[in-house]
Amino acid sequence: MGAILQNPTQAEQDLLKSFSAERSDTQRQAAFERFARAGLPSRRNEAWHYTDLRAKLRAAPPRASRPDASVLDQAKEKLAPVDRFRIVTVDGYFSPELSDDLTCVQGVKLRPLVADDAILKRLAEGAEDALLDLNTAFAEGGFALEIAPEVHIDAVFELVALDGALGALGRFGRTVVVLGDGARAAILETRAESGEGFGDSAIFLSLGRGAELDYACRAQGGAAVEVQTFVARLEEEARLRAVSFLAGAPFLRRQLFISCAGANAEVHLAGAALLRGREHADTTLALTHDAPSCISRETFKYVLADQANGVFQGRIIVPPHAQKTDGKMLCRGLLLSDDAAMSAKPELEIFADDVACGHGAAVAKLDQNQVFYMESRGIPREEARAILVEAFAAEAFDLLDDEELRDLLKADLARLLARGDFA
């Protein structure tokens, strides 16, 4: 199959060449063909306007292969003991060796994804995106975590994504989490694939009727160019509380496609991004209220130091049948330097008449009067500023119901600020 792309970039040529049709199933093949037609998104593509991936990704590094024993051994060293259920991928490949054995946990099933996995069918429907297509075409070692209906798991599941092999590589992790009707769980996704290279990972969440999930993603560090896609679908009365904490990634695009597919579903989203140096982080959200009487709340916060660049694009889509929708979206930026920049584009696309929706965006600097007030009590300026930054960012974590997750993120935040990069 020949590429239809005109003037492909080096990276596009690399990606097109590395796809092998022999190993491909239908989903893969279809996704690859879409990618081959569209190519990498550039600023001319509205959804990618502030994150020109086509310009940024000069060349696509070779894809990481399945980690061998010595790579796994090295990865293992990065894992300290925790009292959570841990599921580990290395270079995007699920590693049963490094993961906890969940076979004896009632109502929980952990398995590798297979070709044309039926589980993905409905989940990927609403999300159309070139990088998601690329992930579908290339991801090989993904896994699925399934929680049976009505099962409540108290312990946190931590999904850890580590890098393994050295050098610039392409990593394509793929994860599916399914909560059956009435199931409850808490998930921590720790993304730590850093270094050179290119990351294009995806996580798919399916929440059955009345299911409830607390989800936190901490992306601290990241590949030179990284894209993370989060897809979630909620059935009737399901509740999703999802938080992301982004820091230390040089160039990160995090995109969320969420669909409230059943009536009375509730989505609470928040994010805190702390960027410094020349870091760039883009959170792009498309939330579809695809059923009546759903509630959504979004608060995304950016702390920007040095020459950092923060991007938030949020779109709430309310089709005609989604009456009684209640949606509110807010983006706030805190600029710690004159050279930092924030672009915020919250949008509502409302086609139903009986809805309550709103959005707002505000960018500000630290309040000098507050800083002086604290200083006048003896708190040195850097510490006063750090306390204010912490208060600003930590608010994003408050929506989580799971105390362990909340405390974990707050501790991470405190540790980050203690390094003094955001004073």
Place this chain on the structure above:
Amino acid sequence: MLEVKNLHVSVAGKKIIDGLSLKVADGEVAAIMGPNGSGKSTLSYVVAGRADYEVTEGSIRLDGVDLLDKTPAERAALGLFLVFQYPLEIPGVATMTFLKAAMNAQRKAREQAELSTPEFMKKVREAAAKLNIPQDMLKRPVNLGFSGGEKKRMEILQMALLEPKFAILDEMDSGLDIDALRICAEGVNALRSKERGLLVITHYQRLLDYIAPDTVHVMHKGRIVRSGGPELALELEKSGYADYAEEAA
């Protein structure tokens, strides 16, 4: 001892303090009265070290130490405290976090060991009880949504906890109801000592009935235009500032 000599201060190119000199000895309670806009709060901010003021001339010393080249936090660690006329609200920062950061920062600057959490809690609880500050007020973010009087009580609480060597009280009586005024004044009086100097800025004799000053200064257009004993405050109460308008002109 606080010693201000020939101080000249401008804000945004406008002269606000114009050759002010003032001495407050250890153990002394000095009051400053003066019409709105005469520069009283500006003086207190400049002593505390707020950034946007330009000191063009003069000096400020606390116990002989030049304050002007010190940061606000360093001044606080030297024992200076300011009760703000308009205390700031700090959303998201818990009052207890703030108090602990302040107390420990000052202890650290003086090379004292940090307070343990139980020690800290005990001190705060005791001091709050004396000022009739309910525990749930301490659980809220700093001053957030507090009434004017509640904010002033929090200021006095901070002063009690930080035990400053010298305190400036900028209209601590504004916004306080009759009972709160008495309670806060008692809190201040409890801190009066041979070592501690106080500079009380107020518009009303009412406060000075509770906190009896040793000296009273009249400030007008950025200068001290008259100084005297407690009787001066009573006189001002009757005659107002009309007499000074010409004098300073």
